[in-house]
Structure formats: structure tokens, C-alpha cells
Amino acid sequence: MASDKKSLAVAALENGTVIDHIPADQLFKCVKILDLEGLDKQLTIGNNLRSDKLGAKGIIKIADVTIPEPVINRIALVAPNAVINLIRNYEVVDKRPVKLPDMVVGIVRCANPKCITNNEPMKTRFDVIDAERREIRCHYCGVTVTGAKADII
Amino acid sequence: MNPHSLVSIDDLSKDKIMQLLDRAKFFEEHPNHRFLAGKVVGTLFFEPSTRTRLSFETAVNRLGGRIIGFSDPSATSTSKGESLKDTIKMVSNYVDLIIMRHYLEGAARYATEVTDVPVINAGDGANQHPSQTMLDLYSIYKTQGKLTDLTITLVGDLKYGRTVHSLIMAMKYFNPTFRFVACNELRMPKEYLDFCDSQGIKYTEHTDFSAEVIDSSDIIYMTRVQRERFTDLMEYERVKDLYTLHNAMLDNSRDNLRILHPLPRVNEINVDVDDNPKAYYFEQARNGLFMRQSLICEALQIDPQSDFAE
């Protein structure tokens, strides 16, 4: 727990969610995927923090909100090793890795300009065909893309 | 969403494919029966395709159904910016079945999600064209008497050729051996080679359209090599005639060999092949009619064979 305390101490959180171990170059994609911009709660975003595992990492701290797990899991597409920490009274009460869902809806833009999803007011939908490699396939046109290269809407 | 829509060849199980082939054979023997009496079919061609539209509309007419629709989207409100969803919802009020062709990939899949009327995909961009694949299967089945254990040679544009990709997917149930004959620039994409590997499908790749390849084939499936597919026009000039079939090349071919082509052809099959009994591309197009009658009945859950027996 020593390393947790060190990294989480940037702005100690009484209650809320801390998402840790986000690759530095994917942090702002995660912010976008979680749609944090409109949130009126206290939000701390740190980037390029030192990490033994990742070299440089990003971290997101959200006070007083428990974001549902299926929502947080969406970031597994770009941050497969991210860890969700649930904080109660300054203590980490739960800690789990993110997990890629079977389907990715409404967050990735299809790379195919001739895809119906790029020409019709509708939600995109991708089926996860290889969770390990984070490979997803457009449910409509069949074009595939891997996680880190995904164009986030 | 209607469960009897047909969007992609992947939607069909082996049993369903065999049932549809059997039914196409029934329609070949009984082409004119009014199984669609009182039904209205919408043929929505957001992209013109005279050949496919005539085949589908003939199928509906021979089954005694009626047709509404359009063959040129410039005459519709789509050209005024109406969404696909709105067009499909509007037409769904009037028809029992939608047959649609669209220039955008995934359009047919999306259409199935916004209506309860069954939808048959008559081609969505470079994506899927399942009635073409099914008529190809029917042509192979009819000429060879079976679908299993055949050696099938695919020639020409294997990179962009939608029909050859779908044929590979559909043949996965039937233990085929494929020969892929193409120039380097138009060779079979890796994802389809990977698919063959994952399914245990045997294949070899060739840049030469050689006698050895021709003489060991049961089916040769020719496709068009289009100039606009090449990034290097020198390469096009170099290869454009290497993948043309001439009658003399068939001298030592197997008796059961048949030549298929999705049509229209340009010059990849010389006209001197046309009179060879192994040329099958015109009959292949005719088979499309019977297969489309079969697919239309499936989408509407009409069982013509049992209805006919009664």
C-alpha cells in the first residue's frame, strides 16, 4: 500500500474513485471516454507521473462519485492495465483492474469513411473480437481497429 | 428487427445454406408459382445496379408479388438529405419485404435495426452481397453435384473482390482447396488467409495463371482486374493480360471444370471461351433468379415445397 499512498497523495481524496496506471499518451482519451468534462464534482487529473511499470502514467481522481463499473471499463480499450480504486474515508476499500466489455458502443469512430455510421446520425458499435490484443470490429461495415489506435468520438 | 433478414453470408448456417440450395432447385423446376400473391416488396436501390435489380424484380414477379421502390436515388428524398432510417421507416409502412442496395457499408445491417420488416441486402458498398454468394454456391453445387472437397481457383482481383471474399467465407463448411491467382498488388488480403488458416482451409497462392493450376481445378472463378485499383499504372500495364482466360488454355482441363464469373466481364475471359461447354457464367447469372426466389421465400417464411405438395 506504500506506493498507493505516495501516488494518491497528490490531492487526498476522502470519498470517490481513483483510476490509476493509465498510459500517459492515452490519458486524455480516457477523460473523453468517461465524459468527465461536464462533471461538477472535484476532479483531479495528473499526467506524466513516474511509474515503474509504464514509465510515465496518468491518473484520474473523481471526488464523491462512484462511476458505474461498466462505464469505467470502457477505458480498457486504450488503458488495458488501468486500475480502479474505490476510496472511502481516505482508504482504498476496493481495487480492481479494468475489463474490456464484449461490445463497445458509442465511443469509437469507425475508420471507414464509407461506413454507414459516418454518414447517418447513429451510435457506432464495435464487437470485441480479440480482448487480449484489444481488436474491435465495426458491427456495421466489418472494419477492424486495435485499441490504442481507436479514434475516440 | 426481423430475424429472417439476410444481411451477410455469415448469417447462414450450413443447414440453412443447404436448405436454400434445395429450394433454388425447386424454383428452377417450378419458376412460376404465386407464393407471393397479395404481397408487396420494396426494392430500394440507393445505388443503381440494373443487373441485380432486374434479377430480384423478376424473382418477385414470377412469384406473383408486386413491387414498389426506386432504382435511382436522385429521384427520392434521400437526395434531399433524408436519413436512411427515415426512408426505411416510411417504406416499412407499405411493404412486406425490403430488398435494398446501398453505396454505404453497413447500411443493410443498420436498416434491419430500425424496422420489423425483413430486409435482404442486395449489396452494401464493398461489404456484403449475400445473394451473389448464394447463387455462386448454387452454380457450384449444380455443376459439380456437391459442394464438398472441391478445388476452386480464384483469379484476378483478390484484394478488392467482394464476391471472392464472401465465397471463401461460405465455403468454410465444405472442405475446399483454394488456389489464389493474382498479381502481387491484388493478392488475397492477409485477413482472408488468416481466416483459411483458422478454419483449416487448404490454399496455395500463385502469380502465374499456369496450366498446372487450370488442369487441377474443378471450378475457376474469374474476376475483373480494374485499372483504377492500381496505385502503380506500370504494374497494371504489365499484368493486365496475364490473367485473361483463352479457350486454348482449357485443352487439358478436367471434364467437370466450370468457369464462373460474377459479370459484367471486360476482357478477362476471351469471347472464344463462350462456346466451350465449360463456360458457365451466363447460366450462373440465370441461377441467380432461382436463388433469389429461394431467398425471398426464406425472408417471408414461406415454405414453397410444402405449400406446393398440398
Ligand SMILES: [Zn+2]
Ligand atoms: Zn464501420
